[in-house]
Amino acid sequence: DGGITQSPKYLFRKEGQNVTLSCEQNLNHDAMYWYRQDPGQGLRLIYYSQIVNDFQKGDIAEGYSVSREKKESFPLTVTSAQKNPTAFYLCASSRQGRGTDTQYFGPGTRLTVL
Amino acid sequence: DQQVKQNSPSLSVQEGRISILNCDYTNSMFDYFLWYKKYPAEGPTFLISISSIKDKNEDGRFTVFLNKSAKHLSLHIVPSQPGDSAVYFCAATLRGFAFQGAQKLVFGQGTRLTINP
Numbered sequence: 001d002g003g004i005t006q007s008p009k010y011l012f013r014k015e016g017q018n019v020t021l022s023c024e025q026n027l028n029h030d031a032m033y034w035y036r037q038d039p040g041q042g043l044r045l046i047y048y049s050q051i052v053n054d055f056q057k058g059d060i061a062e063g064y065s066v067s068r069e070k071k072e073s074f075p076l077t078v079t080s081a082q083k084n085p086t087a088f089y090l091c092a093s094s095r096q097g098r099g100t101d102t103q104y105f106g107p108g109t110r111l112t113v114l
Numbered sequence: 115d116q117q118v119k120q121n122s123p124s125l126s127v128q129e130g131r132i133s134i135l136n137c138d139y140t141n142s143m144f145d146y147f148l149w150y151k152k153y154p155a156e157g158p159t160f161l162i163s164i165s166s167i168k169d170k171n172e173d174g175r176f177t178v179f180l181n182k183s184a185k186h187l188s189l190h191i192v193p194s195q196p197g198d199s200a201v202y203f204c205a206a207t208l209r210g211f212a213f214q215g216a217q218k219l220v221f222g223q224g225t226r227l228t229i230n231p
Contacts, residue, residue: 004157040123042203042221043158058218090157102148103219105157 003027004106006091011111013078013085021076021109023091032074033092033103036060043090049074050096078111086113117141118206120222128230133191135225137204140185144206148219149178149189152201161202162189194229201226 004025013019025032031050035043045058049068063082068074074093078085089109094101119138127133137147145166150158164171164178164187171178177190191198205219 006157009155040223042118042120042205042223043219044221045218048218092157102160102163104160105150107157108155110155 004091004093004104006089006106006109008109009107011109013111013113015113016080018077018079019111021078021089021091021111023074023076023106024072025074025091025093025104025106026072027093027095027104028071029093029104030071030096031094031101032068033094034058034064034066034074034076035090035092037088037090037108046076046089085111087111116223117144118204118220118222120202120204120225122225123223124226124228126228126230127194129196130193133189133194133198133227133229135189135191135202135204135227137187137189137222138185139187139206139220141206141220142185143208144220146207147178147180147187148205148207149176150203150205150221151198152203152224158203191227194227196229196231199227199229 007022033048034046037043044060046064047066049055065077091106092103094103117140148163149161151161152158162173162176162178164180169180180187201224203224204222207219
């Protein structure tokens with residue numbers, strides 16, 4: 001089965017701690033993305049990557065970091081510098097990141113800061 | 115600055131009738147539009163898209179209409195079924211957005227559609 005997996009589904013973090021969200025895809029897609037969804041709002045782009053070892057900031061990158069060491073994997077670290085990290089985080093991938101390439105989404109990780 | 119807006123947070127429709135979801139955008143440079151469907155605690159799934167060179171695209175029960183002069187698009191679902199109950203997001207992008215090498219989607223806030231039996 002080809003698809004995108006995110007783990008864990010639910011994550012709890014204490015204030016001041018860094019936490020890493022996993023995203024893996026076996027679709028052989030070049031481009032990968034991280035979004036954040038808050039209640040009543042659309043998805044907002046955090047980071048994206050078109051190729052291995054390269055990534056770009058999205059609209060709300062402050063307090064987050066990413067790496068792209070493998071084509072299949074694009075982990076997101078939520079650092080203690082992120083002021084309001086409680087949200088639903090979605091990972092996506094697309095074939096080549098061109099304007100008409102469909103983005104496919106993972107099931108999401110809900111992060112709650114205690 | 116909300117470039118893509120879905121002004122109706124929710125919509126309730128009777129099963130079998132037509133559901134019409136609306137979306138407005140402000141950036142006239144957008145030239146490709148998509149609709150995604152999302153169930154609770156799941157990721158969005160792609161539904162249908164339309165290029166700015168068209169004014170209509172149809173896929174089964176789903177039709178998307180684009181009015182470029184009004185900067186407005188709509189999604190029609192006919193007939194509506196209980197399984198259509200979900201949150202629907204419209205998104206827009208620039209197909210020529212290649213200088214940074216990735217597709218950058220701008221999403222609306224979503225509309226929660228409820229289909230009543």
